Amino acid sequence: MNAVWTIARKELSDSLRNRWLVAISLVFATLALGIAWFGAAAAGQVGYASTPATIASLASLGIFLIPLIALLLAYDAIVGEEEGGTLLLLMTYPLSRSQLLLGKFLGHGLTLALATVIGFGVAGVAIVLLVEDVAIVSLATAMGRFIGSTILLGLGFIALAYLISVRVSEKPVAAGLALAIWFFFVLIFDLLLLGGLVASEGTLNPELMPWLLMLNPTDIYRLLNIVAFSGSEPLSGVLSLGSDLPVGQAGLWLALVMWCALPLAAALLLFRNRRI
């Protein structure tokens, strides 16, 4: 455990040193406050609209931003050590490959989690302090759920980045593949799903479709944050498939946890077989 923590500690101090932690926290806080106050500006309204609307807007933005930040943070975890010439040396220390990768995961995960808690937490506190008669309990619950799912989504994409990082031998290739993953899950997947739905002209088993949303962690994340307010916001686009999803909140949380655990397990397995 000491070795894992030593690696995690270095990653965390690296992200403090290169200002990643501060930068991400600031971006999150600014976006959260901007959305809370100006989210309804298009409708001609300035000021805090409502907790569900704010969380829904934050989640919509989160699915673009969180995977990108997580992938950027972690894509060079292993390939970067190899290119930098430190991987060979690290592996001669009393440190297993699993410990190295888990240490990286802990360090990157803590960086992202801290930035999320600080950034969105500050926004939550500001809303409580500045908005009169806001329902604190419902805001705190929604914010807690939002922050928790954001961290899990980030961890999932960190694990996906590792999957690339342990396989390739050049950093630019890893960066390209990380962007491809982002494109696929954030932009392409839903289009493919909707396209498939339309093209099948009803021949696809309708009960299967909602389950397909579980194949994309960003959809699970949106469902978690938006379905929680079902009734207040109509589900749009591909998410409407999720309205008759036969799993509850717990199922969605579990699915998101699996999206962290499975890619991480696969990355550990691949890393063990990598030639150094």
Add this chain to the structure above:
Amino acid sequence: MNCFELDEISHSYDRETVLKDVTLQLNPGEILGLFGHNGAGKTTTIKLILGLMKPSAGRLSVLGGEAGDPKVSQHIGYLPENVMFYPQLTGREILAHFARLKGASPAQVPELLAQVGLADAMDARTRTYSKGMRQRLGLAQALLGKPRLLMLDEPTVGLDPVATADLYRLLRQLRDEGSGIVLCSHVLPGVEPYIDRAAILTAGALQAVGDLPSLRRQANMPVTLDLTPTGDVSLLEDAVNTAIQGRGAMARRQDGQVMVNVTPQEKMPLLQALLPSGEVADLSIHQPSLEDVYVHFIGAGGLAHRGGAQ
């Protein structure tokens, strides 16, 4: 307990054999030179001992345990060729990080850095370090936790003569305290005075192993006698040629001296025949150097394997 013991170790990459039946051990308190051309199998041997990969065949034990076992790795120091570090960290931070990984106390870091001559640069980021400074930092990390087995790949690259002398003094001290040390180098004259034994690899096979006198005997290479004449150099040349007649070697003149190559067995009979003649005023005997012995063992056949060797 041996520092390591390789027993008929073979290893293949993608069906290509890179090590063949290598049997070699290192005793505590011994410095072993591991030599060979590029691609001879030195790095593979080191990686196997470090536990970075498993041998395809043969038995291997390191410090009485299994290669790669954390309990074993804790007592091994390793300096790779062209060692690199995190450029954004200072020398002190890097060494403290590696000390924690080794389960050693980060408190020893300043002392170690001072020992390798980095006391003044320990708080500078390593991106500002010269190659020699990186090498010194690499040495300091290899020395963390006082290793029982130390493996150094080209440790003197980038070091000035004073730093090189300091390094060898340090290695001798560690050896005298019981550590086993492996030195890989292409600069053979530099390491010759410091190694206890040499192992020479060619194309994945161990060609020879032993201390320098025994390698010279195995090689049966000629020694060179350098004779100073008392009077006329041609008289001495004739006397030498008469004494060695029929043995193939011929005396040659060089800078007023007479030189002759003879086998170790021929040396004493030749001197016994020559000295009574009174033609020899002085003499010196040149033994084959480590480099000569190395070239002998990698031989003409080795040239084809040598590729980019130095």
